[in-house]
Amino acid sequence: xxxxxxxxxxxxxxxxxxxxxxxxxxxxxxxxxxxxxxxxxxxxxxxxxxxxxxxxxxxxxxxxxxxxxxxxxxxxxxxxxxxxxxxxxxxxxxxxxxxxxxxxxxxxxxxxxxxxxxxxxxxxxxxxxxxxxxxxxxxxxxxxxxxxxxxxxxxxxxxxxxxxxxxxxxxxxxxxxxxxxxxxxxxxxxxxxxxxxxxxxxxxxxxxxxxxxxxxxxxxxxxxxxxxxxxxxxxxxxxxxxxxxxxxxxxxxxxxxxxxxxxxxxxxxxxxxxxxxxxxxxxxxxxxxxxxxxxxxxxxxxxxxxxxxxxxxxxxxxxxxxxxxxxxxxxxxxxxxxxxxxxxxxxxxxxxxxxxxxxxxxxxxxxxxxxxxxxxxxxxxxxxxxxxxxxxxxxxxxxxxxxxxxxxxxxxxxxxxxxxxxxxxxxxxxxxxxxxxxxxxxxxxxxxxxxxxxxxxxxxxxxxxxxxxxxxxxxxxxxxxxxxxxxxxxxxxxxxxxxxxxxxxxxxxxxxxxxxxxxxxxxxxxxxxxxxxx
Amino acid sequence: xxxxxxxxxxxxxxxxxxxxxxxxxxxxxxxxxxxxxxxxxxxxxxxxxxxxxxxxxxxxxxxxxxxxxxxxxxxxxxxxxxxxxxxxxxxxxxxxxxxxxxxxxxxxxxxxxxxxxxxxxxxxxxxxxxxxxxxxxxxxxxxxxxxxxxxxxxxxxxxxxxxxxxxxxxxxxxxxxxxxxxxxxxxxxxxxxxxxxxxxxxxxxxxxxxxxxxxxxxxxxxxxxxxxxxxxxxxxxxxxxxxxxxxxxxxxxxxxxxxxxxxxxxxxxxxxxxxxxx
Numbered sequence: 127x128x129x130x131x132x133x134x135x136x137x138x139x140x141x142x143x144x145x146x147x148x149x150x151x152x153x154x155x156x157x158x159x160x161x162x163x164x165x166x167x168x169x170x171x172x173x174x175x176x177x178x179x180x181x182x183x184x185x186x187x188x189x190x191x192x193x194x195x196x197x198x199x200x201x202x203x204x205x206x207x208x209x210x211x212x213x214x215x216x217x218x219x220x221x222x223x224x225x226x227x228x229x230x231x232x233x234x235x236x237x238x239x240x241x242x243x244x245x246x247x248x249x250x251x252x253x254x255x256x257x258x259x260x261x262x263x264x265x266x267x268x269x270x271x272x273x274x275x276x277x278x279x280x281x282x283x284x285x286x287x288x289x290x291x292x293x294x295x296x297x298x299x300x301x302x303x304x305x306x307x308x309x310x311x312x313x314x315x316x317x318x319x320x321x322x323x324x325x326x327x328x329x330x331x332x333x334x335x336x337x338x339x340x341x342x343x344x345x346x347x348x349x350x351x352x353x354x355x356x357x358x359x360x361x362x363x364x365x366x367x368x369x370x371x372x373x374x375x376x377x378x379x380x381x382x383x384x385x386x387x388x389x390x391x392x393x394x395x396x397x398x399x400x401x402x403x404x405x406x407x408x409x410x411x412x413x414x415x416x417x418x419x420x421x422x423x424x425x426x427x428x429x430x431x432x433x434x435x436x437x438x439x440x441x442x443x444x445x446x447x448x449x450x451x452x453x454x455x456x457x458x459x460x461x462x463x464x465x466x467x468x469x470x471x472x473x474x475x476x477x478x479x480x481x482x483x484x485x486x487x488x489x490x491x492x493x494x495x496x497x498x499x500x501x502x503x504x505x506x507x508x509x510x511x512x513x514x515x516x517x518x519x520x521x522x523x524x525x526x527x528x529x530x531x532x533x534x535x536x537x538x539x540x541x542x543x544x545x546x547x548x549x550x551x552x553x554x555x556x557x558x559x560x561x562x563x564x565x566x567x568x569x570x571x572x573x574x575x576x577x578x579x580x581x582x583x584x585x586x587x588x589x590x591x592x593x594x595x596x597x598x599x600x601x602x603x604x605x606x607x608x609x610x611x612x613x614x615x616x617x618x619x620x621x622x623x624x625x626x627x628x629x630x631x632x633x634x635x636x637x638x639x640x641x642x643x644x645x646x647x648x649x650x651x652x653x654x655x656x657x658x659x660x
Numbered sequence: 661x662x663x664x665x666x667x668x669x670x671x672x673x674x675x676x677x678x679x680x681x682x683x684x685x686x687x688x689x690x691x692x693x694x695x696x697x698x699x700x701x702x703x704x705x706x707x708x709x710x711x712x713x714x715x716x717x718x719x720x721x722x723x724x725x726x727x728x729x730x731x732x733x734x735x736x737x738x739x740x741x742x743x744x745x746x747x748x749x750x751x752x753x754x755x756x757x758x759x760x761x762x763x764x765x766x767x768x769x770x771x772x773x774x775x776x777x778x779x780x781x782x783x784x785x786x787x788x789x790x791x792x793x794x795x796x797x798x799x800x801x802x803x804x805x806x807x808x809x810x811x812x813x814x815x816x817x818x819x820x821x822x823x824x825x826x827x828x829x830x831x832x833x834x835x836x837x838x839x840x841x842x843x844x845x846x847x848x849x850x851x852x853x854x855x856x857x858x859x860x861x862x863x864x865x866x867x868x869x870x871x872x873x874x875x876x877x878x879x880x881x882x883x884x885x886x887x888x889x890x891x892x893x894x895x896x897x898x899x900x901x902x903x904x905x906x907x908x909x910x911x912x913x914x915x916x917x918x919x920x921x922x923x924x925x926x927x928x929x930x931x932x933x934x935x936x937x938x
Contacts (some may be wrong), residue, residue, distance in 0.1 A: 178922050490826070491743040492791030500789035504771055504782055512772035516755035517766050527755045532769045534743055558932040559761040560892045561727035563752040563800070577883050594855060596888040617890045619853050641853055641890065642724035657754065658891070659933075660727035660800070 128233040128243055129269040129354070132214060133262045134275035137227035138168035138580035142196055144258035145367055145385070145477035149194060153178070155187050160200040167198055172177050190316045199311075201366030201469075208364065209257040212428055215359050216396040217250055222269075223357040228276070234356055247282045257392050266290060271348045274320075277301045290348025295321030302345055308338060320346040351508045359397070363474040365389050372411040372466035377569065379467060380455050387447040387454075394476060400443035402477035404450060408434040434463040441533035442494040443477040456502040491534045501532060517562055522601055524645075524656065525564065561660050562643070568654040571644060571658055583620055583644065590620035593639075598646070612648040615656070617641065679876035692905050693843065696828065698729065699736035699762075702929040707844060707899050714843035714904075715819050715829040717785075717836045722800070724850045725895030726832045728761075728931045729757065730796055733830060742793025745769040745786045749779035751803035760934040774800050780810065787821045787829065793827040804834050815841040845901040851894030858887035858927060892931040 128491070143150045153176045157166035164184040173193050185588040187195055214221045217240075221230035233246055247263040254261040264275035264283040271290045275283045275647045277580045278297035285293045295355055297320045299312050311334075317323050326348040344350035365386045371377045383406070394400060444450070471638035480494070492500075505513050506547055514529040574582035579597075583590045597616035604610045621639045641659035670685065677684050695709030710716055710733060719893045722724050737744050739762060746753060751772040758764055771786075779797060799807055815838040822829045829914040831838065836845045 276738065288696065341864070364737050489740060489793060490791060491744045496789050497791070500785050501769075507785070508771055508773055508778050512751070515768055515771055516753075516758070516764070518755060518759055554888040558725070558732045558895070558929055558931045559798055560890070560931040561725075561731045562754045562757045563727055563762065564754045566706055566751050594853070594888070595885045596855065597885050597892055599886075616885070638721075641893065644878075658723060659893070660723050660725065 128265055129265055129272045130218075130231045130233050130243075130247060130250060130263060130265045131224075131269075131272035132210065132229050132231070132254060133273070134210065134227045134254075134259050135262060135280075136168060136170060136200055137206070138203060139170045140259050141203040142199060143170070144206050144209070144389070145199070145202045147258070148477045149196070153190070153193040155182075155190075155193050155195055156183055156198045157187070157546045164197075169193075178266035178635065179552060192623040197368075197370075199366075199368055201368055201464065205365045205389070206259060209360075209389065209396075209408075210254065210259060210261075210362075211357060212393040213253045213257050214250070216253055216398070217246070220354060221357050223353045224273065228273060228274060229357075230354065233265065244282065244284055247284065251282060253396060258389070258397065266348075268348055268350070269352065269354065270345055270350045274301050276343065291321075291324055291346075294348050295319060295324065299323055299346075302342055304338060304342060308335060308342070311335070322434075337431050361399070361476045363390055363393055365472045365475060368469045369468055369470070372468045374466040376455065376458060376462065379458070382470060383454055383472070384447065384451045386470065387450050390472060390474050391445050391447040391450070394445050394474065397476070398479070399476040400445040401474045402440060402443050403449060403475045404438040404440075404454070405473040405475075406436045406438070406454065407471040407473075408463050408467040409432055410465040411468050412465060432465055434465075434467075436461075440498060442498075444495050444498075445479060446495055449499060452499050453502050456499075456506055460506050464503040494534055497534060518633070521651060522603055524601075524613070525566075528535075562657050563660050564657040568656055571653050571655045573644065573646075580616055580618060580644070583618065583642070584640075585620075585622075588620045588622050592618050593621050594619040601654075602648075610649065613645045615645040616642060617643050617659075666749060676872040686916070694826075695904070696740075697736050698890045699732035700729065700929050702927040703729070703846075703897055706897055706927040707846070707902055708904060709829045710830065711824050711843050711904055712828055713823055715815075715822060715831065715838055715841055716846070717831045717833060717838055717842040718846045718848060719833045719836050719900075720848035721834065721850075723893075724848045725893070726800055726848055727798075727928075728895065729833050729846075729848060730798065730896075731758055731761035731763060731826075731828065734768060734796060737828070738762075738764040739769040740793070741767075743767050743769070743791065744794040744796065745771065745792050747771045747773060747779050747782045747786065747795070747797040749776055749797070749799045752801055753798065757934075776806055776810070780814065783818065783829075784821070785817065785921065787825075787827065790827070792827050792888065794830060795822075796830040798832045800832050800834065802833075804818050807833060807835075807837050810837060812839065812841075815839065817821060842901070842902050844899070847898045847900050849896045849898075851896060853893040854930070855890040856889045856891040889935065890933050892933050894928055894930050896926055896928045898926050 136154050139154060142154070142156060154170045155166050155173045155175035155178050156168040157164040159165050166177040166178060166180050166182045166187060169178045176190055176193055178187060178190060178193055180436045184195065187193060194400070203226060210229060211221060211223060214229050214231050218231040218233065218236060220234070222230040224230050231438050233243065234532055240249050243265045247265050251263050252508075262276045262280055262283075264272045264279060264285065264604055266275060266285040268289045271285060271294060274294055274297060275285055278294070278301045298318060299309060299320060301320075302309075312318075312323065317326070326343065327341060328343050328601070331343050335342070341350065367381060367382060367386060369382070373382065390401070410431070436454070438450070438453055438457060501513065511529060515530045516527045517530045519526040519528060569585075572584035573580045579595050580592050583592060595616055595618050598614035599616075600614050602610070602612040605612075618643055619639070643659070645654055645656055647654060674684060681751065691715050693711030695711055696707050697704050718726050718729055734744050734746065744767060746768055748771060751774070753770060753772075755765060755770075758768070769786075769792075771782045773782060776799065779802075783795060783797050786792060819838070819841040820827065831842070836842065
């Protein structure tokens with residue numbers, strides 16, 4: 127049984143550089159601590175070369191003109207750690223979350239998939255690199271040996287069984303995870319390498335350092351054993367970004383969103399998952415707004431902290447960062463945040479990716495990802511409520527339907543599932559159904575009645591003679607609700623006299639003859655035009 | 661020498677256009693289309709069917725059967741499992757009638773617009789999205805003078821966008837506006853309405869009040885309004901313009917009578933009103 131350890135050196139710096147790749151080319155110093163006592167907690171090699179040292183104050187770092195100063199971001203560290211775990215889960219299902227910068231994988235059974243231990247280590251390093259982190263990988267039979275080798279050696283290290291003590295011997299005692307006081311004691315004794323520590327007698331070490339001494343001795347000799355503590359994979363993916371300067375415009379915001387989406391999609395790809403919904407939450411800059419209620423009493427302003435949230439629910443799981451960015455942009459364009467943005471939280475709910483293979487005899491439909499973007503654009507154009515597919519309701523009320531979200535039905539469901547029953551089921555009977563065009567909203571008309579049936583209709587300033595009438599067809603319902611209806615419907619064949627105005631305009635809104643449906647609304651006590659047969 | 665340079669030039673052009681134009685030097689007959697059924701036998705016999713990858717205009721006055729034609733075409737496409745889109749310029753589509761006509765409503769993307777500008781933009785987006793079996797644009801209730809203001813280059817752009825795609829672009833209008841951009845232009849005219857009428861005896865039997873107590877008009881009229889139902893109306897169709905060349909079929913359906921006839925000047929079809937209780 128072999129274990130692989132993935133260690134991210136300078137994790138704090140790499141977490142920041144993963145979110146902001148432009149920092150990788152310049153000296154970077156990370157500040158931490160509580161204000162105003164900010165001090166350097168991490169820096170990249172370029173900054174150390176420039177003269178930066180750990181523990182320097184912000185004022186001291188500011189004297190280095192070429193060093194970029196950045197605050198340590200726990201959110202970015204958390205996201206980087208999550209991405210590291212996702213990359214590990216893409217290789218092995220048995221992963222231990224040892225430390226924010228360290229994870230251990232059980233390599234049992236992976237040889238048939240990836241080949242030798244060295245191949246597995248190279249694949250691990252490659253997958254970690256795709257999420258924007260540079261890793262050190264070590265493989266050994268002993269888990270603790272793998273951890274210390276990854277922390278001590280650069281690149282990929284393979285330690286064969288039986289050579290643990292020999293290979294670890296060159297490492298400094300600083301790679302051991304123990305208290306600072308213990309390390310100082312070892313330093314006073316002149317023990318600076320693991321080889322020197324392993325040479326000390328265990329009994330004497332135990333007398334002086336207690337059980338911790340025994341543990342350190344076993345670690346130095348590479349004989350310490352323990353069980354792997356498995357981490358549970360999550361289906362929620364969170365990426366955060368805190369901004370130094372608040373962003374107000376959509377263009378720079380979409381640049382940042384694109385970067386977060388790229389990171390999310392890389393993590394999802396590592397886990398072979400896709401996005402089902404994206405929840406985006408902005409922490410807005412507190413603005414000083416005038417409260418008119420208090421302004422009357424005394425002139426003062428008060429800050430208001432705000433949040434802005436948007437949820438993008440997708441009909442089919444997808445993993446294309448560009449498509450997701452387009453959809454988010456369209457949503458934000460139609461409903462922009464009310465204040466500048468200081469912090470961005472992006473959460474993705476994961477699902478299994480959709481099956482793209484259609485049946486051989488099934489007609490090709492629109493690409494779901496492209497269709498979703500088109501629907502979002504159409505929604506921006508005509509309004510969200512004016513778009514979708516109609517769903518009939520089980521009611522006798524006129525216009526009883528509702529709009530629901532349009533999604534291309536799954537082909538498997540299409541073939542096996544039940545279709546909505548409709549009248550013209552038999553496709554062989556190729557007869558046209560008399561179509562009806564609805565007037566929305568219903569237009570008020572004036573009707574002349576003679577002996578309880580319509581004889582003349584005044585529509586848009588024209589007088590029409592009723593040639594034939596059918597009705598009244600009474601319907602009523604929902605009398606227990608506020609929007610009850612009670613109507614008498616008539617189907618009328620109306621002939622309009624040809625007026626010079628109408629003939630010149632050739633307008634179909636003023637036809638010579640037509641079939642109309644009008645109704646008398648008993649509750650509103652008026653006549654209305656419902657529509658026309660066409 | 662000249663032949664070599666010509667071949668070099670040709671290969672260079674093909675290489676430059678790779679990914680955008682499949683075969684720039686291959687001759688393609690732009691008048692040959694795949695035709696699909698309209699859902700109305702008489703109309704299929706008149707012009708062969710609706711062409712894919714082309715624009716078809718159906719024009720006529722109000723109550724001329726344009727919407728009945730549209731619903732039949734949409735029902736025919738959705739019945740074959742295709743996803744269709746309806747751009748409704750004046751929000752006048754009736755889903756109940758659509759369902760009665762046989763349209764699978766879950767396969768129909770209904771875009772309810774308020775004006776022609778929205779309708780044309782929506783049509784453009786839908787054509788660009790691709791994958792739709794039919795994109796129908798209902799401009800029936802938009803005044804003619806408004807549609808006339810649409811520049812001709814817009815129609816050319818729509819025609820070009822739909823070319824080489826399996827999408828049928830169907831425009832429903834009062835008059836033809838796309839001119840030569842439309843591969844097929846139909847004009848529909850309504851005939852007489854058909855009423856289904858009960859006999860006076862049946863109507864009297866249906867009356868809720870005795871004959872003596874009934875209103876005077878009921879006693880005088882031979883046909884009572886409540887004993888009459890709209891059954892449908894006749895629709896006549898003419899092909900105004902067509903540049904469709906029907907490809908020769910390798911397999912001829914004997915039952916359908918072989919190749920469709922293109923010389924029929926005018927065909928009539930009858931609509932049928934569906935009265936249903938949900």
